[in-house]
């Protein structure tokens with residue numbers, strides 16, 4: 001069958017498009033420029049994957065943005081959404097494209113009777129709330145803290161709270177759309193925490209790296225400090241695993257009408273740096289001579305725990321080992337670095 005994916009030019013979207021092609025789907029991607037689309041056509045062709053085509057959707061917020069793109073497809077995967085912290089106006093920069101982009105994908109899908117399922121990339125950002133002591137989050141949880149922060153602080157809101165708000169509101173808008181409009185398709189939403197792993201998409205220079213990879217790259221280049229290595233993110237997950245769960249969500253009937261938390265393990269940066277220094281060979285290490293070691297063996301105590309029992313059970317899923325995520329990410333960055 002035939003799948004439409006928004007955002008294949010992104011870090012995650014490129015992996016989802018690649019795995020859809022590998023699973024035998026014909027894939028149409030929406031991109032904002034011809035160059036980004038052509039890059040993917042060429043890259044996938046080199047991998048023997050020739051059923052990828054693209055259409056330009058310049059503005060996901062425009063009414064009917066995906067009306068043309070959705071024609072003839074059996075399913076939609078919506079990954080496109082801004083993930084950055086350069087915020088002057090939280091609505092204009094993050095919340096509006098996230099919410100309107102999601103609603104427009106759903107509205108257009110509702111005009112194509114062939115569409116049976118829409119898979120939406122949400123985020124652990126739409127789930128997490130400040131918790132002390134340690135708390136185990138499940139698919140029942142919703143972030144109500146970040147939307148309140150945006151309401152209270154307006155343009156002065158912390159950019160990471162503005163991002164979390166954008167993901168929360170986009171996912172809530174999707175569930176509300178389904179409840180009110182009762183379209184002939186169902187939806188699946190996926191909530192990954194910070195995503196790491198190798199790159200497939202075009203990253204023409206280091207300053208154009210996507211947010212999560214750029215965070216890790218900062219340690220490899222020595223721009224981040226030992227203190228930064230202690231900074232907690234609740235958990236991370238491998239990009240190939242997140243892509244896999246998107247594809248599986250199209251294949252497994254019971255995935256409809258469900259949210260799925262997908263995470264590898266609970267961590268701060270320190271354990272990942274430890275894995276890098278323990279397992280990288282000399283040649284890989286020589287690509288990152290300024291890499292920050294942090295304080296080896298001193299991870300930050302757990303903050304957020306993610307209960308992944310549902311995703312493991314539904315898809316019989318086992319996460320990729322953290323060591324492989326770290327090594328494959330570093331190898332990939334070493335290769336890209338040579339072109340920069």
Ligand code: NDP
Nearest residue numbers: 007009010011012032079080081082097123194195210212
């Ligand atoms: P990237 O920045 O690499 O990719 C974002 C994608 O969305 C790109 O294809 C980009 O297009 C597109 N996009 C962004 N803003 C707009 C906009 N205003 N209009 C149209 N397209 C837009 O980030 P990721 O791959 O990391 O993010 C992909 C998805 O995964 C997002 O929904 C994000 O919220 C979610 N996510 C990411 C996590 C992570 O750690 N990376 C964690 C949890 C969720 P273009 O190439 O043209 O800029």
